[in-house]
Amino acid sequence: MIVLEQVTKTYGNLKAVHSLDLHIKQGEIFGFIGPNGAGKTTTIKMLATLLRPTSGRIRIAGIDPEEEPEAVRRIIGYMPDHFGVYPDLAVWEYLDFFGAAYQIPASKRPGLIDDVLELTDLTVKKYDLVEALSRGMKQRLCLAKTLLHDPAVLLLDEPASGLDPRARVEIRELLKELKKMKKTILISSHILPELSDFCTSIGIIERGELVVAGSIADIEARITQSRVYRVSTLDSIDAVESFLNTLGIDQIQRNGHFLEFTCNKTDEDIAAILQALVQQSFRVTAFMPVTANLEDLFMKITKGEVA
Amino acid sequence: MKDFFLNPLFIKQLREEMRSRKIFFLVPVYIAILSSIAMVAVGSNSSTSFDPVSMSNNARTTLFAFVIAVSILLGLIALILGAASFTTERERATYELLELTPLTYTQLVLGKFLHAITIIALILFSSLPVFSTLFFMGGLTYMDLILPVFYLVIFFSVVILGAICISIGSSRTLISIILSLILGFVAYVVLAIGGSDAFREPASMGFAILSPWLVCYRQIFAPISIKLLTLSVPVWIPYVIFYSLLALLLLSWGHNALDTRKLQRNSRARILGLLLLNLYAATGILCVNFYRPVSAKDMEDIYQVLMMSLMATLPFFAIGVFTEQDEKLFGMKPLLQAFNFKNLFRNHPATGPLFLIFLVLTISLNLILCTGVPARTVFGFMFVLLLWIFPWLLLFMAMRLSGLQARGIIVSYVLGMLLLTLTSTFYHSGKSASSIFDFYLISPSLVLLYAVSLSFFAIASLRARKRLRALA
Numbered sequence: 063m064i065v066l067e068q069v070t071k072t073y074g075n076l077k078a079v080h081s082l083d084l085h086i087k088q089g090e091i092f093g094f095i096g097p098n099g100a101g102k103t104t105t106i107k108m109l110a111t112l113l114r115p116t117s118g119r120i121r122i123a124g125i126d127p128e129e130e131p132e133a134v135r136r137i138i139g140y141m142p143d144h145f146g147v148y149p150d151l152a153v154w155e156y157l158d159f160f161g162a163a164y165q166i167p168a169s170k171r172p173g174l175i176d177d178v179l180e181l182t183d184l185t186v187k188k189y190d191l192v193e194a195l196s197r198g199m200k201q202r203l204c205l206a207k208t209l210l211h212d213p214a215v216l217l218l219d220e221p222a223s224g225l226d227p228r229a230r231v232e233i234r235e236l237l238k239e240l241k242k243m244k245k246t247i248l249i250s251s252h253i254l255p256e257l258s259d260f261c262t263s264i265g266i267i268e269r270g271e272l273v274v275a276g277s278i279a280d281i282e283a284r285i286t287q288s289r290v291y292r293v294s295t296l297d298s299i300d301a302v303e304s305f306l307n308t309l310g311i312d313q314i315q316r317n318g319h320f321l322e323f324t325c326n327k328t329d330e331d332i333a334a335i336l337q338a339l340v341q342q343s344f345r346v347t348a349f350m351p352v353t354a355n356l357e358d359l360f361m362k363i364t365k366g367e368v369a
Numbered sequence: 370m371k372d373f374f375l376n377p378l379f380i381k382q383l384r385e386e387m388r389s390r391k392i393f394f395l396v397p398v399y400i401a402i403l404s405s406i407a408m409v410a411v412g413s414n415s416s417t418s419f420d421p422v423s424m425s426n427n428a429r430t431t432l433f434a435f436v437i438a439v440s441i442l443l444g445l446i447a448l449i450l451g452a453a454s455f456t457t458e459r460e461r462a463t464y465e466l467l468e469l470t471p472l473t474y475t476q477l478v479l480g481k482f483l484h485a486i487t488i489i490a491l492i493l494f495s496s497l498p499v500f501s502t503l504f505f506m507g508g509l510t511y512m513d514l515i516l517p518v519f520y521l522v523i524f525f526s527v528v529i530l531g532a533i534c535i536s537i538g539s540s541r542t543l544i545s546i547i548l549s550l551i552l553g554f555v556a557y558v559v560l561a562i563g564g565s566d567a568f569r570e571p572a573s574m575g576f577a578i579l580s581p582w583l584v585c586y587r588q589i590f591a592p593i594s595i596k597l598l599t600l601s602v603p604v605w606i607p608y609v610i611f612y613s614l615l616a617l618l619l620l621s622w623g624h625n626a627l628d629t630r631k632l633q634r635n636s637r638a639r640i641l642g643l644l645l646l647n648l649y650a651a652t653g654i655l656c657v658n659f660y661r662p663v664s665a666k667d668m669e670d671i672y673q674v675l676m677m678s679l680m681a682t683l684p685f686f687a688i689g690v691f692t693e694q695d696e697k698l699f700g701m702k703p704l705l706q707a708f709n710f711k712n713l714f715r716n717h718p719a720t721g722p723l724f725l726i727f728l729v730l731t732i733s734l735n736l737i738l739c740t741g742v743p744a745r746t747v748f749g750f751m752f753v754l755l756l757w758i759f760p761w762l763l764l765f766m767a768m769r770l771s772g773l774q775a776r777g778i779i780v781s782y783v784l785g786m787l788l789l790t791l792t793s794t795f796y797h798s799g800k801s802a803s804s805i806f807d808f809y810l811i812s813p814s815l816v817l818l819y820a821v822s823l824s825f826f827a828i829a830s831l832r833a834r835k836r837l838r839a840l841a
Binding site for chain 2: 110111132136138144145150151159162164204
């Protein structure tokens with residue numbers, strides 16, 4: 063659905079995006095992750111026909127945004143990271159304006175507006191002025207506007223930035239709804255965990271270059287060959303540590319009142335370790351594998367340098 | 370047609386505008402000013418004897434005073450409405466969303482334009498009751514009222530479109546409004562000076578065809594046609610044609626300037642602009658020439674008008690020359706880049722020094738073809754004009770190279786003009802030059818200007834090169 067081939071964008075001598083290759087299939091939810099200034103917004107703007115790549119090819123549903131920006135604009139829904147609203151309009155008027163701009167016939171607009179308001183949970187605010195909405199509601203309103211012309215591809219640039227946890231959860235729920243609607247979504251963020259539970263694949267970009275891309279499990283497997291387990295007991299952790307050493311586990315990290323050890327053993331071996339601990343009458347309160355989250359992946363992959 | 374008036378942007382703008390308090394303060398203040406003019410007019414007429422002739426004369430004079438008051442008051446409002454149009458969208462970060470809708474750039478400009486002209490028309494029509502007090506004095510027909518209003522609406526349309534174009538080119542509302550006010554002021558002065566002769570001499574229309582005051586004056590006092598070749602043409606016909614073409618030009622210019630992705634593709638605006646300016650110059654010269662053949666002495670007046678208007682628009686020529694991609698090239702050979710065809714085509718019509726040179730050359734051709742003035746004299750004057758243009762261009766390029774913003778350029782421009790006027794005045798006071806031609810050619814201020822601009826340019830190029838090296 064979205065194809066980028068060797069896409070480069072330079073500003074003067076600054077390379078904002080460098081030889082980016084990306085393939086996103088239809089119905090996929092692609093998480094685009096990178097530190098601030100890594101080139102996420104530039105890439106999304108190029109996809110949204112707002113910027114022209116210096117070199118390389120972009121195709122969205124087979125259409126080149128450089129050749130036919132109008133055609134691309136009809137099939138994409140773009141939500142910028144920083145956007146404004148018209149404070150003096152009512153919520154329905156705001157949506158009606160964009161509906162008219164997207165050439166939706168006047169007879170169909172009211173029904174459609176009700177639908178997107180329902181989806182974004184803003185129905186009660188239909189007749190309120192946009193001015194009176196909270197930040198999270200404005201964000202949802204912008205998303206409602208983005209969905210109005212039923213785009214096949216959604217480009218969401220940091221949709222949850224600057225929101226409180228509750229509003230963030232609401233946005234996340236909304237995105238899960240969209241996932242069910244089989245839309246191709248490219249979503250960028252520098253806050254990682256918010257992407258982990260609904261993205262089908264992710265790409266990490268740093269200094270304009272794609273460091274790694276693929277499904278979360280793939281990337282996890284690629285980076286961490288072995289798994290991490292956490293043990294906490296009511297007894298002294300020194301004793302636990304020395305006991306684990308006798309079992310041949312040497313990669314142990316003390317982390318406050320619990321231990322984390324890394325090994326590449328099978329599940330049976332792990333069960334045996336737990337059994338041994340209990341037999342040594344350690345009062346184990348927790349013994350569990352630590353799943354690498356996106357944050358860890360991110361920290362491992364990027365070096366914290368920013369373009 | 371239905372789509373034209375149901376422009377979604379237009380409807381949105383109206384909804385917003387009607388909710389703001391601005392308009393509710395604007396209309397009463399405006400009506401109060403007009404009413405005070407009417408009261409003065411009626412009050413000055415309270416003679417003991419009833420004299421229909423003097424009363425109807427008074428009515429006409431007052432109507433004309435209204436026209437001038439309205440053109441200034443509403444002109445200001447029109448300028449501000451236009452100048453704030455796109456910059457506010459950018460400042461509120463709503464423009465990107467607007468740009469991504471399937472609305473064409475022309476529709477965007479039209480939406481903003483329709484909104485502003487509707488507000489202006491609304492205020493204008495709300496003042497008709499004040500205007501109608503004049504009918505008590507007698508002597509006026511309905512047409513005397515309706516036609517000037519029509520002419521003014523046409524004039525305001527172009528004012529709004531011009532301000533919208535400035536707004537498209539500026540980054541901030543404040544700068545856009547200041548620029549529009551400066552340019553608007555210059556345009557008003559040029560129109561007023563250009564039209565002043567024609568109030569006295571009926572046939573001497575010349576360059577004054579564009580003046581809305583003159584066209585209204587003609588309608589109110591003496592509807593006399595102008596003579597164009599052997600034809601007798603009512604004044605309002607060239608007026609309406611010219612302003613419609615100008616509106617079209619500004620519209621396509623706005624479209625071009627908004628479409629930053631493919632600036633170089635649209636050549637309509639550029640060609641239309643050149644043709645239009647030539648048409649205007651040629652008509653003016655023809656009109657003047659048929660009233661009284663243009664002599665070499667008259668050339669000085671034409672030269673002065675050209676000089677003034679070119680000087681006023683020069684910063685905008687220079688500001689538009691540079692695009693993001695050119696930065697690197699300019700660091701190496703700025704002059705060459707600024708004056709090559711590719712850069713001209715990359716920018717819109719009124720930007721690009723080459724366009725300026727084309728303009729000066731074609732206007733000289735018009736002068737030679739339309740009048741009996743010898744080619745040597747015409748080219749002589751135009752040469753002096755070009756001589757004066759180059760140092761200004763250098764100066765603006767230097768400022769642009771050193772990274773100065775539009776505001777800095779305008780301020781230095783105004784200061785520079787003042788300085789030059791002062792040095793010229795001191796040098797030439799008490800001396801007599803045989804003609805203005807000599808006055809400008811031997812002027813030490815020209816030498817000073819060249820010296821200053823060249824050194825500025827050299828310093829700026831060196832600094833730009835250094836900066837670019839550091840980047841690389």
